[in-house]
Amino acid sequence: MARKKTTRRINRRIGAFSGDRRMIGLLALIALGVGLWSWISVHPEHNPWAPLDLRDPIGIATAGKLAALKGDVEECRLALSRSEVSFRALPSTGSGVCERQDRTQLDAYPLSPNTPSVTCPVAVGLEVWRAKNVEPAAREILGSDLDQIEHLGAYSCRRLYGGDDGPWSEHASSNAIDISAFVLKDGRRISVLGGWDGDNDEQRFLREVRDGACTAFATVLSPDYNAAHADHFHLDQQGRWRGVCR
Template sequence: MPRTRSNKHFRAARLAIIALVLLTGAIAGWQWLLVHPQHNPWAPLDLRDPPGWATRTKLARLKGDVDECRAVLARSDVAFTALPATGVGDCARTDRTRLGEYPLAPDTPAVTCPVAAALEIWRRDSVAPAARDILGSELARIEHLGAFSCRRMYGGAEGPWSEHATANAIDIAAFVLEDGQRISVLKDWDGTEAEKRFLRTVRDGACGSFATVLSPEYNAAHADHFHLDQDDRWAGVCR
């Protein structure tokens, strides 16, 4: 009988030690998350934070909440203008968000707020560093082929509506650097080693913040641009 009590006391002590270790680990883990908000799924999204484990999930949450998305832009000191809704039916645009200081050319089109947020992360964490590290110059501007187009996918008379129908997508054609280099998706996808590396790096970088990324490797229709969108039906389509 004494041995039984001794075994019970030993097991209770062991469980107490395990619980203490787990509690200590949980506290340490929570403290670590507090100083690394990019990995903390409960921390408010700030686009100035480096990319982390929770970034993609936080971005995905913005797709159905325009007010929260715009609050994120404001919190992140991203200049933007919220424009009035326009359009009807499948081409109604209830979310028209125009970035204020983004280096798009020939203009800065209104897109959905989730696209705007993803563009900001992509420029900062992928395009600008790749231009600097691979091509040796700072990014000057990003050339696009448009965002809004009231049409179905591939311009067909039937079938699903394109994400462009609500400006929930943008097509990127080229990148211009401060030293005058212009890297075109059409001309330079199979260009020099540096040009090829740059274009594939920024294509892959877009996959971390956009739901859909389509490039010349997808099909001939995308030979001259990257299609970037925030389709809420898909996630992680990167081709």
């Protein structure tokens, strides 16, 4: 009998201890959740529910937010406005496959020889790329601020590879832009054609901005892709989850 009573007391203590452990575990989970939410609230770049602000650092939620802008011109332009990026919404133009319903033109972007209208997702990608990658890389690798980004154009109503029966190029809707060179405040000009195999700093800079573009654009094609891109980077926003970065 005494042995049974002892056993029951031990079992009750074990049960109480297990209950305490469950309570401690629950409290720990609650504390972890509160701490995680507090951290996310001050790091919106990691919060998938926070509105996209292009001034935020690149975070784990950034790619998803950028992908969500595709096909939603209104939300895309709201993101530009929220980020205090000046732009103009131009009327649609063209017809058929080459109709451009989304014509968004950045007002203060350092493109040369002009600033063409592009789709809003491309405009967002350009702004993210400039601020988060190109300008820091110019200062850190080349020791000078960025002055201009030279391009070869955005809109061209054509099919891929110049054929008559291939798929339509992203340029047909201005959903792409070709970047050819970078001009620095100190006067240096780093071209894709001349710098890809140029001196060490030029090579490092061009590969850094090529790789950085892959965080802002769905497709990035460089001289590593094929000979047709020996003199420029092709940047577009077609299919963010199926793009190419090369």
